[in-house]
Amino acid sequence: MSELIQKDVADLSEEEARAELEHLAAAIAAADIAYHQNDAPEITDAAYDALKRRNDAIEEAFPELVRQDSPTGRVGAAPAEGFAKVRHGAPMLSLAKAYTDQDVVDFIERGQRFFQRDEGLELAFTAEPKIDGLSASLRYENGVFVQGATRGNGSVGEDITANLRTIGDIPERLAGSGWPEVIEIRGEVYMTYAEFQALKARSAASGGQDYVNPRNTAAGSLRQKDPAITASRNLRFFAYAWGLASGEPAASQYEAVQKFAEWGFAISPLMVRATSADELIAHYRLIEAQRASLGYDIDGVVYKVDQIELQKRWGFVTGEPRWAIAHKFPAEQATSVIRKIDIQVGRTGTLAPVARLEPVSVGGVVVENVTLHNEDYIKGLDSNGLPIREGIDIRVGDSVLVQRAGDVIPQIVSVVLDKRPADAVPYEFPHTCPVCGSPATREVNDKTGKEDSRRRCTGELSCPAQAVEGLRHFVSRGALDIEGLGAENIELFFAKDLVHNPAEIFTLHERRAEVQAALAERREEQARARELASGKVRKNVRSAESRNFEGLDKLFSAIDARREPELDRFIFALGIRHIGETTAAALARTFGTMDELIRVGKQVAASEDAMAVFPSVDGIGGTVVEALADFFGNERNEAVLAALLAQVRPRPYVINVAADSAIAGKTVVFTGSLEKMTRSEAKAMAERLGAKVAGSVSAKTDILVAGPGAGSKLKTAQEHGVEVISEDEWFERVGRS
Numbered sequence: 001m002s003e004l005i006q007k008d009v010a011d012l013s014e015e016e017a018r019a020e021l022e023h024l025a026a027a028i029a030a031a032d033i034a035y036h037q038n039d040a041p042e043i044t045d046a047a048y049d050a051l052k053r054r055n056d057a058i059e060e061a062f063p064e065l066v067r068q069d070s071p072t073g074r075v076g077a078a079p080a081e082g083f084a085k086v087r088h089g090a091p092m093l094s095l096a097k098a099y100t101d102q103d104v105v106d107f108i109e110r111g112q113r114f115f116q117r118d119e120g121l122e123l124a125f126t127a128e129p130k131i132d133g134l135s136a137s138l139r140y141e142n143g144v145f146v147q148g149a150t151r152g153n154g155s156v157g158e159d160i161t162a163n164l165r166t167i168g169d170i171p172e173r174l175a176g177s178g179w180p181e182v183i184e185i186r187g188e189v190y191m192t193y194a195e196f197q198a199l200k201a202r203s204a205a206s207g208g209q210d211y212v213n214p215r216n217t218a219a220g221s222l223r224q225k226d227p228a229i230t231a232s233r234n235l236r237f238f239a240y241a242w243g244l245a246s247g248e249p250a251a252s253q254y255e256a257v258q259k260f261a262e263w264g265f266a267i268s269p270l271m272v273r274a275t276s277a278d279e280l281i282a283h284y285r286l287i288e289a290q291r292a293s294l295g296y297d298i299d300g301v302v303y304k305v306d307q308i309e310l311q312k313r314w315g316f317v318t319g320e321p322r323w324a325i326a327h328k329f330p331a332e333q334a335t336s337v338i339r340k341i342d343i344q345v346g347r348t349g350t351l352a353p354v355a356r357l358e359p360v361s362v363g364g365v366v367v368e369n370v371t372l373h374n375e376d377y378i379k380g381l382d383s384n385g386l387p388i389r390e391g392i393d394i395r396v397g398d399s400v401l402v403q404r405a406g407d408v409i410p411q412i413v414s415v416v417l418d419k420r421p422a423d424a425v426p427y428e429f430p431h432t433c434p435v436c437g438s439p440a441t442r443e444v445n446d447k448t449g450k451e452d453s454r455r456r457c458t459g460e461l462s463c464p465a466q467a468v469e470g471l472r473h474f475v476s477r478g479a480l481d482i483e484g485l486g487a488e489n490i491e492l493f494f495a496k497d498l499v500h501n502p503a504e505i506f507t508l509h510e511r512r513a514e515v516q517a518a519l520a521e522r523r524e525e526q527a528r529a530r531e532l533a534s535g536k537v538r539k540n541v542r543s544a545e546s547r548n549f550e551g552l553d554k555l556f557s558a559i560d561a562r563r564e565p566e567l568d569r570f571i572f573a574l575g576i577r578h579i580g581e582t583t584a585a586a587l588a589r590t591f592g593t594m595d596e597l598i599r600v601g602k603q604v605a606a607s608e609d610a611m612a613v614f615p616s617v618d619g620i621g622g623t624v625v626e627a628l629a630d631f632f633g634n635e636r637n638e639a640v641l642a643a644l645l646a647q648v649r650p651r652p653y654v655i656n657v658a659a660d661s662a663i664a665g666k667t668v669v670f671t672g673s674l675e676k677m678t679r680s681e682a683k684a685m686a687e688r689l690g691a692k693v694a695g696s697v698s699a700k701t702d703i704l705v706a707g708p709g710a711g712s713k714l715k716t717a718q719e720h721g722v723e724v725i726s727e728d729e730w731f732e733r734v735g736r737s
């Protein structure tokens with residue numbers, strides 16, 4: 001495999017490209033199975049990404065060679081708009097609803113009446129959570145997943161097979177035995193709160209789009225053109241029913257679902273069997289009580305007749321089974337009034353509107369603040385400019401219906417127009433930053449031509465809101481990570497005018513008395529608040545104060561200890577837009593020193609065509625290069641950075657080895673999959689150290705760095721007696737592991 005990755009795509013013949021695409025499809029499919037189904041990845045993420053990128057590059061150069069089973073999910077020839085249509089083997093039904101306990105009693109009585117002539121029959125039911133996601137139908141033939149579709153209109157859905165394959169809870173091959181030759185497994189695709197919050201956080205950190213709730217996000221993730229994006233969303237799936245089947249999986253609903261688990265599906269752990277309305281309702285209460293701690297949204301409990309034979313006899317009415325019903329949870333909704341709309345400014349300058357409500361209890365929790373996401377959302381439009389609330393905007397003074405689902409952040413469902421005050425006016429989203437007064441603008445994405453949904457303050461570090469968020473970021477875990485200097489202290493020092501920029505953190509000891517006073521004052525306040533709350537009077541004030549002094553010395557030495565941070569942490573700490581920890585590390589490896597990064601950054605900033613002057617680094621594209629150009633082209637940043645660099649010396653990423661370097665002047669070849677660096681980073685690093693990097697091994701080669709999967713190059717090297725070292729040994733030799 002590694003041999004195939006060597007040749008430039010431009011140099012490939014059609015035959016070679018075809019052969020390589022075939023290889024790549026197989027290798028990527030094998031890696032997917034190892035990762036998603038066996039939970040035992042056989043290659044590193046970096047190696048996997050390299051395969052994907054290589055596949056992408058070849059597909060782009062040879063669009064006519066794109067395979068039917070292409071790992072990108074592209075289909076041969078011009079990819080059609082949208083997804084192909086799939087007719088379900090059996091319709092995907094919806095469910096009748098029950099809202100009250102009486103509705104459940106009525107449902108059971110209907111069943112008993114229907115089967116009243118069957119003497120001695122005990123009608124049984126299953127009860128299980130109703131997952132708030134998207135239903136999907138998965139067709140298995142001879143135990144192999146062949147096609148997956150959305151529900152669509154119930155008869156015809158969309159083919160999203162490639163995206164469904166990325167879901168770990170969906171087996172590519174059924175485990176165990178006894179499955180019908182053909183079966184459509186039905187279930188719900190959903191996103192956990194944890195995954196949703198993580199995605200939101202990632203997106204916010206890199207200035208990406210906003211996500212409103214897990215269900216919509218799961219839906220969007222399933223409809224991606226690129227399955228790699230779906231894969232990154234870590235969707236989940238519960239199997240709970242089946243459609244067409246060449247043989248019944250079991251005689252009862254309950255047993256069938258247990259079989260699904262044996263075949264390798266995730267099933268809800270909260271399914272039970274019961275025979276009376278009381279038992280069903282008791283289980284409903286139990287699930288309701290656990291709702292907030294499940295970690296994903298559910299919106300009710302589904303009851304189904306357990307015996308398949310009886311399901312068939314009771315039958316259907318207009319798209320709904322008679323033998324099942326969804327007992328919905330009461331909506332966790334309440335109405336309140338918007339008192340005002342505040343704008344909060346984040347680290348990257350995003351203006352985030354928050355509605356301040358008359359406090360209202362929603363499902364047992366008092367809600368006072370609700371995010372309004374962005375300007376368009378307030379206007380009643382989604383990110384594509386389509387109405388989300390039947391075109392009704394949100395105004396100060398409006399009565400709004402507020403909803404909490406599980407423990408997800410509260411949201412506004414609708415505006416009660418009847419109650420809109422006569423003098424309510426459309427909200428005017430500020431075009432200047434409410435904190436610093438700088439213009440706040442909406443950027444236009446170069447590629448899509450679309451306006452960003454967020455408005456951003458252009459004041460950067462001169463904006464106090466951005467400055468304090470920037471400082472919090474600077475000392476955070478992945479950044480400088482200064483012990484004892486958390487977000488709370490940073491806010492305090494900023495508020496007390498003791499630290500305005502990162503450089504001043506390192507001169508804090510010069511303002512020792514003021515720092516001491518600020519900390520003491522806060523401690524006093526906290527103690528007073530505690531006293532008030534507990535009614536106890538405190539003793540031992542002196543010893544608390546002497547601890548104080550010690551604490552201060554500790555803080556200053558913790559700050560001193562970080563005067564020579566690792567370069568990658570330092571770059572990340574700068575909080576340049578779109579530069580997360582991974583990108584910061586790639587930049588550090590590539591440029592080696594801060595001086596070099598600054599030099600290239602300025603060059604990029606001054607150039608008309610930023611991409612043209614920026615060296616090619618794997619994983620770094622136009623967005624990052626633009627962000628670097630913006631950052632290094634900004635005079636204020638230059639001043640802040642210069643002041644900081646007068647205090648702090650980031651360690652060069654690679655100790656620059658002098659002429660006696662083990663690498664200088666040598667010819668090096670890299671082969672196999674590298675795990676700690678991409679191939680182009682490896683090349684850049686070697687060249688910086690004075691080595692020459694070659695593509696093939698010959699007698700002139702001095703060193704072969706071989707990762708896992710090294711093939712014929714390794715053999716050739718051994719034949720020529722070339723020194724072969726591992727990636728770790730390489731790092732040891734260049735002075736950094």
Ligand code: IVH
Nearest residue numbers: 093094095129130131135188240241302321
């Ligand atoms: S059974 C024949 N079970 O609810 C019955 N549906 O309103 C087919 N849903 O489209 C559905 N959790 O998306 C069933 N445990 C569950 C469910 C469930 C969620 C969804 C499903 C369906 C909708 C029906």
